[in-house]
Amino acid sequence: MEARSKIYIFIDEDTQPIAELVAPVNFELDTTKLIDGKHTLKIVSKDPTGKEGVRHVPFEVRNGPAISIEGIKENAVVDGIIPLMVNAYGKGDSKNFLIEGSETPQSIPFWIFILLILFVAWSAYFFFTSSAVELFTK
Structure with missing residues (x-):
């Protein structure tokens, strides 16, 4: 019988392995x-x-509820009063997905307002120029 390698699996700095196995496994x-x-x-x-x-092998565990924050970024330099929006929601378990609270509401970005203003201005320009063409063609 051939001898096989033994594998010991540890988490963080624990001195006791969480598993002792024979390769491959x-x-x-x-x-x-x-x-x-x-x-x-x-x-x-x-x-x-x-x-x-x-x-x-470094890894990160995130079993708890996910936390979302809007209004401040990591390592930001801030002063004064800062409005924040914080949401936390769990994933449920592997059999049930929780819909309630799983979506984080977000404010509308400023560039959307700029696009809206540009669209309204273009629409008004188009309306008035096409109306003026109809007046002069009659």
């Missing part, structure tokens, strides 16, 4: 047991001769 990482935020998956393999290999 499929493994499911349950992130619901981790707090939201940045983590590191550390995979250590030992071959039959005793040599070790290590791989670090």
